[in-house]
Structures are given as C-alpha cells and as structure tokens.
Amino acid sequence: MSATLTASRRPRWSEKLAYLAYQIRRSPLTMAGLAITFIVLLCMVFAPWLASHAPNALNLAERLAPPSAEHWFGTDEVGRDLFSRVLFGSQQSVGVGLFVAFASCFIGGLLGCFSGVIGGRFDALIMRLMDIMLSVPSLVLIMALAAALGASLFNAMLAITLVRIPSYVRLARGQALSIRQMGYVKAAQTFGAGRWHMVHWHVARNAMPPLLVQLSLDIGSAILMASALGFIGLGAQQPTAEWGAMVATGRNYILDNWWYSTFPGLAILITATGFNLLGDGVRDLLDPRQQGK
C-alpha cells in the first residue's frame, strides 16, 4: 500500500501547506498554541511600533498608576509604562529562551551524534561529563555559573545553554546508536565512509525529528528559566525591561498595586503555555503514525 508517486508529480509548496493546515486544524490545542506563539513573536519583533510609550521613559508624576486608557497595564514605581515594558520585555525573555533552546539543541545534538558514532572512550568520557552536569540541580548550577561569571545577560544565556546541553546529547546519542544499525549506514561503511561523512550525511539528518520535538517542547521551559534568572537578579540588569525582573520588583508593591507583578507574570504564563502547546502539536505531527502513511 505504498504510495507510488513516480507517476504523479512532486507536491507543490501550496499543496504541502494545505496538508499542513489540514493536520493542524484537526487539533484545536495546537491551533491555540500556534496563535499564541504567533502573537508573542509579533510583539517581539514589532515592539517599537506597538508600544505606546518608550519603555525606559521615567515619569515620576505617574508612579504606580493603575491600568487606564493611557497606561493599559498601569505604571511601575518610577512611572514607566508597564505595557511597553512588557512588550519590550518579550525580547529579553522570549529572545533568550529561543536562543538558548536552539543553541543547546544544536551543540548538544552535534556532540551526541559524534559521541554515538565514535563510541569507545570518547563516548564514555562525554557521557560521564553529561552525567556530572545532570546530577546537579539545573537552577543551582546556573546560579553558580552566573554568579561566578558575573551577572549579565550574556553570562545568563551561556549558563542556561550549558545546563540544557546534556539532555540533547543523550537524546542524540541514543538516536545515533540506533541509526548506526540501519542498512544505509552499513552500506556507507562498505563505501569506506569516515565518521565525519556518517554524521554529516546520515546520522544528523535522521536524528533530527526527536531533537526537533524536544526543542519545541523545550522552548517553553527555556523561557521560564530565563524569567527565573531575571527574577533572582541574574540576567538582564536594570533598566532593561525583563519579565522575571519585573515580577520580582513587583513583589514589593503587590499588596496595593496588583498590576505590577500580574501582567508580566501573565505574559510569562501565556507565552510558555503557547510554546508548550505548539510543541505538543509538533510532536504529534512528527509521530510515526503520520510517517507510516
């Protein structure tokens, strides 16, 4: 019952897109995830145009003003418009989250592929290193790294990336080990292919689907982690708008000024949920069930 497409032509882009749309339509949750992610990314990119005020503009006359027509989310303790700060804050939290997710996936994936293909002592060494990294609670490790390197956005990103690498390494290595058993890899061995050729041509490509799924599920938690770092003061420093930092500062004012922590907090919640739903949807789409057809 295999589709013998040699008589038919290759599907055009529009057809592929229509099929994708058909599959997404079948899952309302995925659609919701897609919608949220889309909106968040729009906010990220078009923040300068969407914001009503400059995010760092002080206006002491209007400190801690409740949400109104002029300040949709109210203002903070130095009169900065919270709506604009939330919009610009997306660039920090979501930007950092996306960056660390992709970076750790890429580095971890490559390392895992090579580890699986090379095997032997190299593989054993890498895996023990990963075991060590995984044995320390991630937030503690990040805090330690960030504190040692100094509190800044770049160091925070570095720390989070490093901490997230081991799970990708293990995933990629597992994939590499099973791909090594496949007929086409044995065939490549008979052609005299070296390890670089194996990874480049065969292992990396075929290991991608589970890595991509893991990536899409990870973005949500990477965003949470970035916000968590901001919350404890490591990460982007004042006056840069950052959701976690805003929630943290808002704690001091929360009893009388509910809007300060709430809106950035809601932003974190909705964004992370959106990416998670999308990730679930991507996992279902890339399921063998679909590839079996």
Place this chain on the structure above:
Amino acid sequence: MTMHSSTPVLTINNLSLEFPAYKNNVKALNGVSLHVNPGEIVGVVGESGSGKSVTAMLTMRLLPERSYRITEGSLSMLNRDMLAASEKELLQIRGRDAAMIFQEPMTALNPTRRIGRQMLDVIIHHQKISASDARQKAIALLRDMHIASPEQVLESYPFELSGGMRQRVMIALAFSCEPQLLIADEPTTALDVTVQRQVLLLLREKARQKGTAILLITHDMALVSQFCDRVYVMYTGAVVEQGCTNEVMGNPQHPYTQGLLSGLPEMVEPGHPLMTIPGQVPNLASLPVGCTFEERCPHSMPVCAKRPNLVSINGNDQRKSACWLPVKELS
C-alpha cells in the same frame, strides 16, 4: 478431496473496504468474495497491494477500529457476522474458534516472557482448567509438534529458540483450542527452506487430524501448488481467478496469473531473460474504472474499459476468472 458439510467456515461476500486518507481514500478491497469449507486448505496468492493481508486481518477483526470503512459486502465466520461482532464476542472467537499465525514469530511472541507463561495464558483464557493441567496440555501440544524436549522449551525465552522452533510454538498455540479455522499469513516466508517444509508438513498433518480448515496467505506460487486444495489469486483488492490448485496452476485463465507464473525463474532456460509483466501495480487511491489490470495486459481490448465480473469457466462454479477473454483450453 475431503468430505465437507454444506456450511463454509468462512464466507466473504463482495466485500469492499477503504482506508480514509487525506485526499483520496485507499481502496484496499474491491468486491472480494471467497469461502473456506470445513477441513479445506485454501490459498490466497497475490503481491503487494493485492489486499490479501488486509483480508486476513479483517477476518479476525485485527485492523485498528477507526482506521477503515467497509463500503459494501459481508464477512461471516462460523455463521457469525464478524463485521458486527462486539469486542466480547471477538475475545471468545479469537484463539478458540479461529486462530491466526503470522510471518514473524519473534514479534508475535512477547520477548520478555518465557514461552511457558505465554502458552499457559492462552490455554487458560479459553479453557477453564487448572494451571498444572494447562501445563500438561502445553507439553503434550509441543510434543505433538515433534519438539524433542518440551519442558525445556517451556522454560525458554523466545530469543533462545530458532525461527523454526518459534513458529512451531505458534502453531501449537494456534491448535491448542482445536479451532475450526486457522489463518496463516505468510507463515514460512521468514524461514529456511528445509524448516519451511517441516512446518508445512506439520500444519497439514494437524489440520487433517483435527479437521481444521486453513486459509494460507502467501506470495509463493510453488508453495501454493504443493500445499493448497483451492486457490484464489488477488490483484488490487479483488479476486481475479479462483479454482482448484491444479487447474489454476496448470491452465491459468487470467492474464495476471499467466504473467505471474511465466515470470518465475524456473520457467525459462538459465541465462535467458525472464518474462515480465510490464508497468507496475496501480495506485490504490486512484484505481482505473474498468479492469484494473488492463494497462499492463498484453491482451487488452476496448471492452476492458468495463470492469469484468468473476465468471464461471465451463460451467464449473468453483472455477472462475475475472476477464473478458474467452476460455483458453490446454493445448
């Protein structure tokens, strides 16, 4: 030829089935009709896409429930409508009244449990006897399969046994409740030829002993000619020829059957090119309206634009072919 009573153990009548897919539905079965009489050995021969495995799986209702749609026809086994049977009824039927063995015994047996455990599970599920009685029965069944040390086999895991041994365990299990119908889906394809021979002889011996009918699904024509009383040849989800094995193999009427037989390596002198059927099997999602074999047929005629029905040959109701060509006599 065995004597048989009038009601067949399996009757499939004009069955059509499709798998819903994105744009076009995959029409896996297009009006299949076949029957198996008690005690008979019937073969179903075909290539990929012929629908033979789908038919076998459907008979035991093993296809995932919501993945297919029956568009017409009926399927009844032992006078029960299998298409309408409830899950409870199916649990009773499977293993007791009808059994099935598959191509890959390694995947049919649970690799993490010992053979004894698996056999006892099946036997106790259908027959309310004690565990020790079931064990005795299992040992007797294995001994029946000419396995020298049954106790040892019961204690082994599937991976410790060879392919032929595993298949014999599967056959023992299949016969454990004395079913009236045994469906064998390519049971020997994965086995060596000497083991294949032994397994087939065993199957036949047991079937004749217990009066079990066998429905054998295979792509191996030579096997069918050795083993089956009657044969159905399937192509793109329909039966294109049927009849007594000797007659179908000796004097095939349908061009597809003729093509299959003449393409076998033993049909030409070594070193000479083989006869081939041009083209390839049409896409099941977009079957032609008329005869589905027409585009590859050396004898295609204008009338082939209309789909031929299965017609009896020379008045023999059991010998049929779905072709507009006149009957070809043996020269």
Place this chain on the structure above:
Amino acid sequence: MNIAAIHTVTDIAPEILRLNDVRVRFPVSNDWLGRPKGHAHALNGIDLEVRAGETLGIVGESGCGKSTLAQLLMGLVAPTSGELNWVARKNGEGRNNVQIVFQDPQSSLDPRLPIWKIITEPLSARGNAPRAKMRDIAAKVASQVGIRPEYLDRFPHQFSGGQRQRIAIARALSSDPDIIVLDEPTSALDISVQAQILNLLAELQRARNLTYILISHNVSVVRHMANRVAVMYLGQIVELGSAGQVLDQPRHPYTRLLLEAVPRLGVPLHAEQIAAPTELPGNRQLPEGCFFRERCNLCTGGCEKPQAMKGNEHHRVRCHVKG
C-alpha cells in the same frame, strides 16, 4: 545454454579473487575482565576462486556463514586466519573495486537523502566529489537502471520497492566496480518485480562485463543466474561446481536435502521425516569430523574425521562417500 558452453566461459576467464583456507570467528559473551568466553565460528576454512565475468552463486541456510562471507568480501571483517588474494587490475591500480547490493531496498537507502546523492555516495564518501559531476554520473547510471533522470531529486519513499532496488543497483554501479556482491537481491521483492530486476542484472553484466557473487537462499534464482554454485554449511563449502551439475545432479547429502525441500510447481509434498532435525548445529562448538554427520543418512565409518574437498576442477564435494 548447455553445460559445455558454461564450462568454456569460466575456464578461460582469469581469476580475480582467491580465498585460501579463510577462517573467521567472532568473540562472544565476554567474562568480567572483558576476555571472550567463547567464539562464534562463522567461517571454517573457505577455499574459493572467483573468475572474471562469471556469476558465482552461494547457497545456504541461516547459520551457514554466507552473510559473514559477504562482509569479508566487502572488507568489513578481516579473516582470523587464511588469506584473500585480490588480483591487481589491468591498469595497475590496487585491489578491485567491490560494491554490494543489499536485500532490503527500504532500509539500505537513507530516507532523507535525494536519490542522486544516494547513487553517488560511494564516490562522495571517498572525498573529492564536485556536485555537478556527481549529478551527471547519477543521471547516467540512473537511466541505465531504468530510473528517469527527472526523478533524481526525489526521496526513496516516493518510489516502489522494485524501483528502490534499482536505485541500490545504480549506487553499486556508480563507482564503476569490477565485482558486485548481490546479497539476496530479490528476496524482499514481489515475484513480478523480481523478474524485472533479474533481467536488469543480467543485462548490466553483459554490458559492463561485471562479476557477480550472488548470495541467496532462493535456489531457482541461483539456478537462473549463476554459472557456478557453492553450497555452504556451517562455515564450509560442501559442494562447488557448475550450476547445472550442483543443482541438477547434487552429490553432497546436504545439497540433496536442501534441493528436495525447495517447493516446486506441481510437485506435491511428501510426508516423511517430519521429526528429522532440520536446523544447523550452533557454531560455538563445532562438531567433530564431518559437520553434517548428525543429519546425514549416509553416515558411515570415515565420517568422524574432518572431511576434505574431493573431486576435479569442475565439481568438488566435501564428502568421502560421495566425492
């Protein structure tokens, strides 16, 4: 094609490969120090010569060592003892170029590579493979196996099983080999597709003067294609000779048993000896003397000694009774 004609072809062709008492064993089940507790003796003394332009058929059941032999020929496994002698090519380059076509066209092609890349992978794997040149080579070879050049950018899952095997054959041809090892090339294919592939292989052999080593358990395919046939049992060759002689007039008791079990059209199954042991003994502990002793109905006095190949150039048998 009568037997005399086959003999003339293989007699005058030069040898391109000779195996001398090749033995291969693999360590199994290591103890806690990592030392092997036992060995799987896959090949136990193979003496074989391969002549240019012929098709040598290797027949046997599972456990006979034919897959290890294929790996040996491809250079994936080194002999534990004995040697492989490759005759140098006419233009002085090193060893002959050997390629392989595997049994399962589905798993032997990378599902995520377009087929032009798959076809030219043997060249790319060794480096120095400019893209345009590779595409040209792929187009040429693909058309020789019946795949249209406009399909070069497609992926394996868009082709049928038979076409995938054609792609695998194209891949084996792209580096212009002298010898192709065919490891069960049609076992995973439908009968009608098998006929097409066998015809293609025969045509390619004639056009390019290829040497085939055909490993198969399907006796009718081997009978159809091979000039000479070697029958393997438990890592040894028990009978070797021209296809007509070995397959039509077998001498070794195992060959007879094997051929008798092959289903033939119109020949009914005779029920006898269901209980006779039908599987090869394990290769951890090799039997004493003749390996086939346990299953042989001609077992007599001299069988407890290891058997040697007896016979002439054209037909050799490893049996003192039948040799």
